[in-house]
Amino acid sequence: MRISLEKYALPRFSTLLAICYTCLCPDSISFAPENIFRYNDIMKQDKDQRRTSPGTFFPEHTPKRPTMNRMQDRTRSFSLFRHTVLWCAIGLLGMHSTYAMEVERLRTEAVKNPVGIDVEKPMFSWMMDADNERGIRQTAYEISVFTDAAHSEQVWTSGRIESDCQIDVPYDGNPLSPSTRYYWTVTVWDNKGRESTSSEEAYFETGLLGSGWDGAHWIKATDTPLATSENAITHYSVETDFEIDNLSAGIIFASNAEHSHYHMWQVNLEAGYPRFRPHIWRGSDLADATCLAEIDLRPFIDVQLHKSYHLRIEVDGDVARTYIDDVLIDTRTNPDGGDYGYGTVGIRQDRALNNYNDTERAYFDNFTVTDLEGESPKILLHEDFSDENTPFTTGQIKDGRLFIEASYSWYNPMNTPTVYALDLDFLIERDNAGIIFSGYDTDNFHLWGINVRDKETPFLRRHVKTNGAFSSNDANLGKFFTKAELTGSLHHLTLKVNGTTVETYIDGTLVDTYTDTSGRLKNGLIGFRTYHDLTMDEMAYYDNIKVTTYDEEDGTQGTVTFSEDFEGAGMAFSDGTVITKKGSKMLCVHSTYEETCAMQTGTEKGIPLFRKAFTAKSTVKSAKIYASALGVFDLFINGKRVGQDGTTMYDELKPGWTDYRKEINYMTYDVTPLIQEGENAVGAQVSNGWWGGAIAHGMYGSPSLGFIAKLRLEYEDGTIENIVTGTDWSCSYCGPVISGDIYNGETYDARRESDWSMPEYDTSEWFATAENTEFNGEITAFRGPTVKVRDFLRRTPQTITVYEGTKASGTTYGTINVVRTLEGTETLRLKAGETALFDLGQNMTGWIRFTTKGERGTKLRFKFGEMQNDTGAADRANDGPGGSLYTYNLRTAEATLHYTLKGTEEGETFQPSTTFFGFRYCEVTTTSDVEISKLTGEFVGSDLEELATFETSHPDINQLYSNIIWSQRDNFLSVPTDCPQRDERLGWTGDTQVFARAASYNTDTRAFYRKWLNDLRQSQREDGAYPEIAPFCNFWGFGNSGWADAGVIVPWTVYLMTDDQSVLSESYASMSLYMDWLSTQSGGGFKYNGAGTATGDWLSYETTDGRYVSVCYYAYVAQLMSKISGVLSEAQADRFYLDSLKYSTLYENIKEEFQRRYLNSDGLPNISTQASYLMALKFGLLPETAIGKAREVLRKKITDNGYKLSTGFLGTSILNQTLSAEGMDDLAYDLLLQRENPSWLYSVDQGATTIWERWDSYTKEGGFNKHPWIMNSFNHYSYGVVSEWMFRYVGGIEADETQPGFKHIILQPTPDFRTAFPTGQKRITQAKASHLSGYGRISSEWQYKEDGRISYTATVPANTTATLYLPLMEKTDNITESGKDLKEAEGVDFKGIVDGKAVIELQSGTYQFDMEKGSPDRVEESTSPNLRIHPNPFCDRLHLSCSEDIRYASVTGLQRADPVSPAPWWEHRHVYLGTRHLRGEGGHAGTQLHRKGYQEIK
Secondary structure: OOOOOHHHHHHOOOHHHHHHHHHHOOOHHHHHHHHHHHHHHHHHHHHHHHOOOOOEOOOOOOOOOOOHHHHHHHHHHHHHHHHHHHHHHHHHHOOOOOOOEEEEEEEEOOOOOEEEEEEOOOEEEEEEEOOOOOOOEEEEEEEEEOOOOOOEEEEEOOOEOOOOOOOOEEEOOOOOOOOOOOEEEEEEEEEOOEEEEEEEEEEEEOOOOOOOOOOOOEEEEEEEOOOOOOOOOOOOEEEEEEEEEEEEEEEEEEOOOOOOOOOEEEEEEOOOOOOEEEEOOOOOHHEEEEEEOOOEEOOOOOOOOEEEEEEEEEEEEOEEEEEEEEEEEEEEEEEOOOOOOOOOEEEEEEEEOOOOEOOOEEEEEEEEEEEOOOOOEEEEEEEEEOOOOOOEEOOOOEEOOOEEEEOOEOOOOOOOEEEEEEEEEEEEEEEEEEEEEEEEEEEEEEEEEEOOOOOOOOOEEEEEEEEEEEEEEEOOOOOOHHHHHHOOOEEEEEEEEOOEEEEEEEEEEEEEEEEOOOOOOOOOOEEEEEEEEOOOOEEEEEEEEEEEOOOOOOOEEEEEEEEHHHHHOOEEEOOOOEEOOEEEEEEEEEEEOEEEEEOOOOOOOOOOOOEEEEEOOOOOEEEEEEEEEEEEEEHHHOOOEHHHHOOOOHHHHEEEOOOOOOEEEEEEOHHHHOOEEEEEEEEEEEHHHHHOOOOHOOOOOOOOEEEEEEEEEOOOOOOOOEEEEEOOOOOEEEEEEEEEEEEOEEEHHHHHOOOOOOOOOOOOOEEEEEEEOOOOEEEEEEOOOOOEEOOOOEEEEEEEEEEEEOOOOOOOOOOOEEEEEEOOOOOOEEOOEEEEEEEEEEEEEEEEEEEEEEEOOOEEEEEEEEEEEOOOOOHOOOOOEEEOOHHHHHHOOOOEEEEEOOOOOOEEOOOOOOOOOEEEEEEEEOOOOOOEEEEEEEEEOOOOOOOOEEEEOOOHHHHHHHHHHHHHHHEEOOEOOOOOOOOOOOOEHHHHHHHHHHHHHHHHHHHHHHHHHHHHHHHOOOOOEEEOOOOOOOOOOOOEEOOOOOHHHHHHHHHHHHHOOHHHHHHHHHHHHHHHHHHOOEEEEEEEOEOOOOOOOOOOOOOOOOHHHHHHHHHHHHHHHHHHHHHHHOOOOOHHHHHHHHHHHHHHHHHHHHHHEOOOOOOEEOOOHHHHHHHHHOOOOOOOHHHHHHHHHHHHHHHHHHOOOOOOHHHHHHHHHHHHHHOHHHHHHHOOOOOOOHHHHHHHHOOOOOOOOOOEEEEOOOOOOOOOOOOOOOOOHHHHHHHHHHHHOOOOEEEEOOOOOOEEEEEEOOOOOOOOOOOOOOOOOOEEEEEEOOOEEEEEEEEEEOOOOEEEEEOOOOOOEEEEEEEEOOOOOOOEEOOOEEEHHEEEEEEEEOEEEEEEOOOOOEEEEEEEEEOHHHHHHHHHOOOEOOOOOEEEEEEEEEEEOEEEEEEEEEOOOOOOOOOOOOEEEEOOOOOHHOOOOOOOOOOOOEEEEEEEEE
C-alpha cells in the first residue's frame, strides 16, 4: 500500500514519535525528521553487522542460541517492545513516501520456478519496480537460498554484493543435492538507500543431477501374455532345406499372431555373393523392418543359385544360433532384449532392393520345428510337401517342394482355401468407387476400382497394394455398362473370393474373373479408398455392406461375419460421412488430399499403456517421478493424471521434441499428494509424438514406442525407495486412445475407458513388457517452458453453420446447402447426414474441448482447417463446395479427431491429448443424432510469457500486429515451427532466424530459444554445416544460406535482446565449426562463396541470385562472429580476442571480394533487385561513395513497383529496418500501409487472423495458391518480421549492443512524417509500444499534433538508462518535459540536436515530452559525419571509417559491469589522426585499448 504525503501532518507525527521514544528509551535523542532516518541508518547498521559475510555457507542445522537468564530475557523483551513500537512509528512515517521499491519477477535459468533442472550453478534474475520514480538504480543485492518455503533452513547467501547486476547472477554455494526443492529470495538496495526483499515465492527444484536412474530401463509393449504357461517353449529349432531360384530365401520365426512382430533370417545373393541378413519386424509394414547385419557367408559356405542347402536356426532363450549345412554362421542375441519367444513360423520372399520387378524366388522342403526342452527333442511341426494340401498360406507345390515367389507364406495347420463373399451397394458420384478387401492395414490390401473417368468406357482396375506400393491391371466394363449408367445411380457389387480366384459381379452380372498370384488374399479387412488432387476428385457412396464366410469351397454353408447398413448409432469404418442418399443412410467416402482409406474398425489395438503396482510401506514424506518416453506420454497415479505438484495444471505433449539421435528430455513431477500409504499404481500411455509418427520422416527408422521412469519415494523415517521401469511392468492396448499422431489426429473410443491405473485393477489379460534398446542418446533434464493449454487464449465459436448436401452453383462442387445457423455458444443438435461448421473467429493451434450427449457407439468425426472454400470451383483450387472446410493445404496430414460416445445420460466431456491442430474452423459429422455443447478452441503451445503491447491509430495495423502475435503463439510449440497445420510443423532454421528479434520483443523467448539452439547444435553435421531444420528429420538438407546461418544469428539475437551471455558461450564451439565449414566453400574462382544456394530469398516475387545472397550472409555472420568473440573475450590476446580480429579481417576480405564480384563501375550491385540492394546496404558491403546512390536506386525500385515490395523471406526480414536505417522512413510506412498484393495488409483486408506463408496464399482473383507442392500455410510467422521494425522504429524501442538486454535503451520514435501518400493511404497519427525487458517495462508513445509536431511519453525501467532521439519539426522547437524546461527536468540531460533530433539522456522513470514552435536563439545543434566503427564490442583495436574528413576523435572504451568485476572499467583515449586522417572514401585508424569493451565516439 502506498499513501501520499498529504494524508498526514508531519509535525504531529514527529511529536507522537518523540513522545513514544521518550517513554521507551533511556537515552534521549533529537527526533527531527532527519534524525528519524538517521535512526533508521543506525538500525540498518546493526542489521548489517549481524548479516553474515559474503559467500557464507550454512550447515544443514544451525546451533541454537544459548539460553538467557531471566534478567536478560526481561531486558530483551523490553528492548523488543521498544523496537516494535519504534518501527511501527517509523513504518507509518514511511507511508509519507510517494514511491516504493519492490523486487519481483524472480526467475531461475530464465524460467519461473523451474522443476527438475540439472544445473550445478543455476542463474538468478529479478526485476526492480520503483513505481516509475526517476533516477533509480540498484546499488547492491543479496541472494539467499533455502531448503524450505519458510526460509528458515538457509544453505547459501551471497552476502551483500555491491553491483547493479540483476540478470543471470550465478549460485555460488556448496553443491546442490539432487531431487531437492530450493527456495530463494533476493534483497536489493537502491541509490536512495532503500532496501527491499522479494516477497513472491521463488524456487527451483533439481532433477537427477547425475544421481542416475537406479536401474530404470526403457521398456516397450509386447504381445506376450502375462499369464504365459510354465511350459512355454524357449528352446527350439526351426529348419528347412532351401534352394534359391532368384535373389534370396527368407525364413520367419517367433511371429506374434498379428504378424506384426517377428524375426526373418535371409540368405541373399543379390550383391553377387552370398550374405546372411537377419531382420526384425516391429510392425506389419516393410518400413517397420530393420536389417540387423550384413554378413559375408563366403568364409563359411559359398551358397549359390540352384543348389540345395539345409538351414537350421536354434533358439535358446535370448540367443539364436544359425547353421547352414551344420556350419555355424551366426550367433545373435535378441535385439529387443529378453527371450526370442515361440510363435508362428513362415517364409518371406519379396522383391529386389533396387528393382521392384525382380522377384525373390525359392524352393523349400522338410520344414521342421522341434522343441528342444527336456531330455529328448519333440517334433512340433514337420512338412515335406508330399501332397497338394500344404499347411502354408501361399505357394505352389512343385516336385514335392514348396515354391514361393514374392509373397509371404505363413504356417497354418488349419489352412483351407479362403472362401467368402463381399456384397454392397455403391453409387459413384464422381470418377471412381474404390472397394478394399483382403486388407491387412492401410498399406496392404486388394482394391477393386470401378472407374468412370480415365478411359472412354468404364473399366475395373484391380490393385494389389503391398507395403504401400501399388500394382494394377485393368478389365474393360464397357460391354456391360456405359459411364452414364454407372454414374449417379445405385448398383450392387458382389466379390466372391475362392482361394486365388476373385469373381466380380455388378447387379448380378459376372463382369470379371481374376486369378491372384500375390499370395496375399485372405478374409481380411474391408474398406473404401478415394483419391483427390487438382485433376481428380473421387467420391462414392456405400450401403448394405455384408461379408459372408463359407466353410466349404462350394460356397453353400455361409455365415455372415460382418454387416453394416449405417442405420444404427455407430459406424464400422474409420472414415467417411453417414448421410441420407436415395432415401437411405449411406457412407460417403471422399478425400480432400490424395489418398483416404476408410477401413473396417472394431478390432484395433489402442496405444500402449504401461503400469506397475507397488506398495508404499509407510507414510510418504516426498514422492518425485522422473519420466520420459519415446513418443508423447502422459502419467497416471492411482487413477489421476499427473500434473504439476499434484494439481490439474498439466504439461502437454511431453517430453517435447529434441534430436532423438542424440538427446531426449525427462520430466520431473512432485507427486506426493497422489501417493497413499499401502497399495498404489503408476501408469503411462504413449503415442507416436515426434518419435514414431510421420513427422519424424523416417529419421529413427520404424521404432517401437518406449517409456522410462523412476519414482522416488522418501518416507518419513528418511528411507528411500525407487520404483523403476523394467520388464516387471505390464502393458496393454486396451485403453480408449486407439491412435494418436501429430499429423493425423486422434481416435478415441470412450467405451473403452477404465480405471486401468488404479491399484486394484485386474491385469490378468495384460501383456509382458520388454526392454527397448532403440534409443542410444542421452537422457537430460527438460529445459525451457513446457507446452500447456493456455487458458487465456481459449476461443469460443462465433457461429455454427449447419448444412446438408450441396446446391448447384455453376462451379465444380457447387455450394453447401445451409439448413440453419446458430450462435457459437448455442447447443447444437446435429442429425446424421448433417455437417456442422464451427467458426472460432481466430486461426489458432491446439484442439477442441466439448460436451456431448448421444447414443452409445455414436461416432463423431471432427476435421480441422484454416479456411473455407470460396466458390466451389476447382480452377480456384477449391477442394469442396463453397462454404465447406478447405483442407487441401494440409496435404497428407489427416488432422482428424474421431470420438466414439460411451452414451452416459449426463453427457461426456472430452479433449484430445496426443496431437494438435492448426485451425480456425472445425467441421463435425455424426453417425447418429447427437447434442454438442460448450465447444471451445483450447490453445496449446509453449508457455511463453507475453512481454509486449503495440497499438496505433490505424485499426488495420493493430489487426496486423494481432495476426503476428497469434502466428508466433501458434508456431512456438516445443520448437519454433514453420506452421501448425500441414504435414511439416518443423523447426525451420530460416524462419527462426528472420523472426527471432521480433519474437523476442513479443514474448520471453530466452529459455525457449536456448533449448532450440541446443537442438540445432545436436543436429549440426560433423563437418560443421547446420541443417535447414532442427531437430533434423530427413526432410531437407544442410548448409543453405539464410537458414544454416541461424546458428550464428539466433544466439547473437538472444544475447542482444536479453543479455544472456551463456547462449553465446554454449554455442561458440559450434559456431566456430560452422565458420570453418564456410571457409571450405570456395570455388568458381572465388574464395568467399558463403553457404548453399538452395533457399535464397525464399518465395520472393523477383529472384535474387542465390550465390549473391550467400555471400552477403557470409559477410553478416563474419561480422557477428567478430562481435560475439569480443563479448566473450576476458583478456587481451586470449582466444576470443584473437578470433574477434580474425573474423573482423574475414569480413573485410569478404567485402573486398564482394565488391570485385558484384559491383559495377558506379559501386552499385550488378544484380538489381530490391533484396540485392537491401542486403548490400544492411551488411555494409558498398563503398561509402556509392551508398547515397544505392539509396536512390532502392527507392526507385520500390516506387516504380507501385510502392510494393518484391522480397521473400530474407529480403523482407531486413526490408523496413534497412529503409529506416538509411533514412527512408517514408518508404517503410508506404510499404506497411500498402493494400495491394503483395503486402501485409492484403491478407488483413481478406479477414486473415494470422500471417500467411505466401503473399498470395489466397487472392481474390485466383483463389487459393496453386503451388505444385501445395505449400500454402495460412499460419506462418516469417513475414510477421515487420513487427521488429514496428517496435524498433515506429514504437522506437531499440536495444543497445553496448549494453544488451535493454540495460541501456535507445528510444528512437519514428512518427509517420510523410508529406505525400500513395493512393488510399492516410497518416498514422499515434503509436504506443511497450516491452517488458529483464529490467522492467519499457514504454514509448507518440501522438501527432495538428501543427505537425508530436508529443511523446516514455518509461525507462529502474536500474536502466536511455538515450532518446526525439524528432523535431524545426531545430528551434521548444521542448518541455512534464511542462518544465529540459534543464529543470529531473533525470533529463539534453545533449544537443543531431540530424533534426534532440538527443536526450534519461535516467529511469516516466517522462512526458512536448514540443512547440520556438525562437531561433534556442538552436543547440551538434553534427556528426557518417562515422562507422567496428568491431563493436572490440578488443585492443578499434577501426573507424567515415564519409567526411576527421582529424581528431575522442574514444571512450567501456567495459560492462558484471558480478566478477562490479566496478565498470573505462579508459579515455584521444586519437590524433594527423596526416592519416579519415577521408570520405574510407580509411582506418587504430587505438590500443588494454581491456575489452565498447566504444563511444565524440
